[in-house]
Amino acid sequence: MDASQIAQTALYQEVAERLRQRIFSHELPPGARIDEQALTLAYGISRTPLREALKVLAAEGLVILRPRRGCFVTEVSEQDLDDIFPLMAMLEARCALEATSRAQSEDLAGLDAIHARLEHFAASNEIERFFEANQEFHSRIQEMSGNRRLRQVIQDLRKVLKLTRLFSLSIDGRLKQSLAEHRVILAAIKAGDAAGAQTAMHDHILSGREALARCHSNQELLE
Known part of the structure; x- marks a missing residue:
């Protein structure tokens, strides 16, 4: 060449x-x-x-x-979201489980620092910056899992999800709910509770789908 x-x-x-x-x-x-x-x-x-x-x-x-x-x-339909989110929940839950099993003290410190930013942005209602820190939180857990192939599949699915015009964090109460879910995930990882981290991440992803469904419903009412 x-x-x-x-x-x-x-x-x-x-x-x-x-x-x-x-x-x-x-x-x-x-x-x-x-x-x-x-x-x-x-x-x-x-x-x-x-x-x-x-x-x-x-x-x-x-x-x-x-x-x-x-x-x-590409246009993302409600059916697309219904297809993608259960897959995301399963894959990211597996990442959380593997990340917990492999976590070192420096990994936990880095995850703690990202979560501190989530707390700050939630308190100041900085939705866009919360979203960015949220993406970093999930990416860090994927890195901690050490599973390169699993991480690649998740990243590909997340690219498609970025196409949706709906933004679940703008729904009333979702920001606080998301923060609370991150606290549970972080606590489980820090406690070395791999099964608990897996369940918490699975529920967190599906909770995001429910919020998007509410967002879509509210948008239809406005139109």
């Missing part, structure tokens, strides 16, 4: 990451058609790296390639 081939590979990966962030921020909202010609002009690239990038995003479930129609940002 020569230098030009390496550069080409890096290019499509960079394009994929830029589009991924635009999708996650909903700058490219669910259902939106990807204008390939506009993107090639905006990024100053040819169709080849763009199409390679779209294939990557399609493999991640973020876009759908439709023959003769184009490429569209």
Whole structure:
């Protein structure tokens, strides 16, 4: 492989990451058609790296390639959420169990520090920053599990969940409920209670699905 081939590979990966962030921020909202010609002009690239990038995003479930129609940002349905959340609950629960079994003192200290930020952001009602710390909390537990393949599957599912326009933490009472659930997970991990951590994480993920369902119901009432 020569230098030009390496550069080409890096290019499509960079394009994929830029589009991924635009999708996650909903700058490219669910259902939106990807204008390939506009993107090639905006990024100053040819169709080849763009199409390679779209294939990557399609493999991640973020876009759908439709023959003769184009490429569209994936729309997440209620059925999709019903399919994904039980899987997430099972997988993240397993991570919590393995993380508890492997946890070292420095791991617990790091998890404690993240949780302290969750407490702070909840007290000041900083929802976006709470969400970011929440993502870090879950990622740290996945790292602690030491199970690389399990972590990759979870990350792929979480990418799809980011497509939903609904934000469960904005539902009245959900922020405090989520914080309380994190306290139970953390307490179980620190106590070395692997089965308890597994159950607490499983219930926490499914609780998030219930909150999203309430969010969707409230949105329908407003519309």
